[in-house]
Amino acid sequence: MANEQTPVVTTETNGQYNAEQLTVLKGLEAVRMRPAMYIGTTGTKGLHHLFVEVVDNSIDEVLAGFATEIEITLHKDNSISVRDNGRGIPVDIHQDTGVSGVETIMTILHAGGKFGDGGYKVSGGLHGVGVSAVNALSEWLEVEVCRDGKIYRQRYERGVPTGPLTVVGKGKCTGTLVRWYADSQIFGNIEYHTDILTQRLRELAYLNKKVKIIFTVESTGESQTFHYETGIAAFAEHLNRNKSPLHKVVYFSREKDGTDVEIALQYNDGYQENILTFANNINTTEGGVHLSGFKTALTRVINNYARKVGLLKEKDNNFSGDDVREGLTAVISVKLFHPQFEGQTKTKLG
Incomplete structure (x- = not known):
């Protein structure tokens, strides 16, 4: 497995404290048990932070010079999807985890191309925590990757894959699509404020003048495009x-x-x-x-x-x-x- 710190939770019973009171949290369990440690809060700000983390991954592809367009959709069911035309998350098997690059990034904390001399020179986000935290805190999440002439797809429920990454079609496109529905067990009522979403997207378009960002609200059909040549x-x-x-x-x-x-x-x-x-x-x-x-x-x-x-x-x-x-x-x-x-x-x- 990848080099990952495993959180340990201690439980004291009847005044005793020994190894039996140590609970080892595996995978994304720590994120679900203590979500505020990873996204700051489980209130409105935390809910919108999931959106920020996924969009930031697409922006990283822009900074690396591989993506020029990002499409974000707030769907009628209150799920959000983010699609970019970057390289696409790696789909080959990771030598340390034994699963695809997609599953590695989606299920293991501190896994990604943002460390050392990996896939990114400059990046934002939570340095390999972001998208896996989003996955952990979502009722369901689907990822679709288009690269190498094929389209791959995988689904997760509360951070757990429902099956392996599979080929679902062919395509000449490149890029990644992530769609998720935040978990009401964590956040309560799932309600997004479009002004918060558009403010962040406008900022990103100003800060990255090479990118075009398209935001669509499915329930109203309203669409906005953010692109500023003078940054x-x-x-x-x-x-x-x-x-x-x-x-x-x-x-x-x-x-x-x-x-x-x-x-x-x-x-x-x-x-x-x-x-x-x-x-x-x-x-x-x-x-x-x-x-x-x-x-x-x-x-x-x-x-x-x-x-x-x-x-x-x-x-x-x-x-x-x-x-x-x-x-x-x-x-x-x-x-x-x-x-x-x-x-x-x-x-x-x-």
């Missing part, structure tokens, strides 16, 4: 859409030592700052080193320029950080190989 520059414009910008968006990017950095900024006539930061497409709401570095650099550059052109005299104090960020709207996106996040929910980049 986060369009994102900054969107954030300032109800304000009075003072200039066109300033955008710049740079790649160094395998790390890509993009910044778009625009001042408006307001007083509040609005800075959004992302690391590997994950919204780092608590900031981190990319935010602190940006703030420090912006303050230094503006002060240096002000002194160079005589706006600040020798006796004048430098502008403070609050001064230079007044009315600022900015989007910071970094993509790096080994991001160090503080905590599993990844709200702060270390």
